Amino acid sequence: MSSTLPSGPYAALRIPEFRLYISSRFCVTLAIQIQSVVVAWQVYAITKDTLSLGLIGLAEAIPSIGVSLYAGHVADVVQRKKIILLCIGTLLFCSAALLLFTLQPGDFFSLYGVIPIYSVIFISGVARGFLSPAFFSFMPQLIPRELYSNAITWNSTLWETATIAGLAMGGLLYGIIGVTQAYTVDVVLTLIGLLLMSGVGNKPLPPVTTEEGVTEKIMAGLKFVFTNKLILSAISLDLFAVLFGGAVALLPVFAEEILHVGAPGLGILRAAPSIGALCMAFYITHHPIKKDTGKILLYCVAGFGLCMILFALSTNFWISLVILVASGGFDCISVIIRGTLLQTLTPENMKGRVSAVNHIFVGSSNEIGMFESGVAARLMGTVPSVIFGGCMTIFVVGLTGWFSRSLRSLQRVH
Structure with missing residues (x-):
């Protein structure tokens, strides 16, 4: 049977439903990234407070983490396409609400401040908490197991492409044509993503696991992750x-006060890591990692931390841009290795729950990392806080490499 499968670097793209899936995810990701830039710039313009930027991440992370474990269970017992459609519909509602807030901005924000924006981000956090495990567990139902690695690489490539375009578009739209028009584009793209996902066929759920009750099923997923040393090491x-090493939440401060490039420059800075990630993903598509996978993972995360330190020290826009591009290349390798590990080592009927744990570890750490960055910047200053985060990242890599022999010796993910 495997001899009849599509082959080559474009194998997964030859499957029509997989193309619809990644096209939908592309549009939704594009919309989310545009929204993230516009919200960050809008909140900072209203408050002029670095902590307020961190609170954006916290407003999304709290509900996302809160629902993740239950969302993973739901993804293993409810048709995953239905969950995805409901979540994208909720994100569409949130985008429309942010758009409506801008129609009478003066009196509205003077009366309520940024609380309505945080409230919408909170709701979107709930939706994304359910969306992540549903997306993760739905993808392998669209492709043969032999194409997991290729599909994950293309999924990452399209995600990075959407991130590049979305972050750049967010800054440009906000800076050139205004906040209302930027949110309008956000709404349209989310709607397109919803329509594309509607074209993917329903897939039957795999046989449920034998545990009785929601709590027992959730605990089974947690036990699987915490007893699998490779998965636990990779997601930890x-x-x-991400928790300590990211400087994304503080980019508005760097753009305005250190690099002096304004809103368009912010969009370019936000897109820079994804440019590096896209180039790396395209390279790995044609030259897959075949040996020393564990060591490569450790080196790349350490390289990411080093990039954050160098970025903090730079006062030149172009040097900062190159450093952020390099950081995205390092991060991409980590994403592909971790994703392939999770898909190949996790049983089909536990993918939702295991993905939920991964979302808590990695996905929500982006938002918590934004909050940590905001607090650290308030206490230590912008530049010292980013240097500290980069140093902590390198320290964690050293500890993980020392204690996780199974990760150090990992040669290839099959």
Whole structure:
């Protein structure tokens, strides 16, 4: 049977439903990234407070983490396409609400401040908490197991492409044509993503696991992750790297006060890591990692931390841009290795729950990392806080490499 499968670097793209899936995810991701830039710039313009930027991440992380474990269970017992459609519909509602807030901005924000924006981000956090495990567990139902690695690489490539375009578009739309028009584009793209996902066929759920009750099923997923040393090491590594090493939440401060490039420059800076990630993903598509996978993962996360330190020290826009591009290349390798590990080592009927744990470890750590960055910047100053985060990332890599022999010796993910 495997001899009849599509082959080559474009194998997964030859499957029509997979193309619809990644096209939908592309549009939704594009919309989310545009929204993230516009919200960050809008909140900072209203408050002029670095902590307010961190609170954006916290407003999304709290509900996302809160629902993740239950969302993973739901993804293993409810048709995953239905969950995805409901979540994208909720994100569409949130985008429309942000658009409506801008129609009479003067009196509205003077009366309520940024609380309505945080409230919408909170709702979107709930939706994304359910969406992540549903997306993760639905993808392998669209492709043969032999194409997991290729599909994950293309999924990452399209995600990075959407991130590049979305972050750049967010800054440009906000800076050139205004906040209302930027949110309008956000709404249209989310709607397109919803329509594309509607074209993917329903897939039957795999046989449910034997545990009785919601709590027992959730605990089974947690036990699987915490007893699998390879998975636990990989997601823990990314957790601390993103938690301490990211400077994304503070980019509005760097753009305005250190690099002096304004809103369009912010969009370019936000897109820079994804440019590096896209180039790396395209390279790995044609030259897959075949040996020393564990060591490569450790080196790349350490390289990411080093990039954050160098970025903090730079006062030149172009040097900062190159450093952020390099950081995205390092991060991409980590994403592909971790994703392939999770898909190949996790049983089909536990993918939702295991993905939920991964979302808590890695996905929500982006938002918590934004809050940590905001607090650290308030206490230590913008530049010292980013240097500290980069140093902590390298320290965590050293600890993980020392204690996780199974990760150090990992040669290839099958």
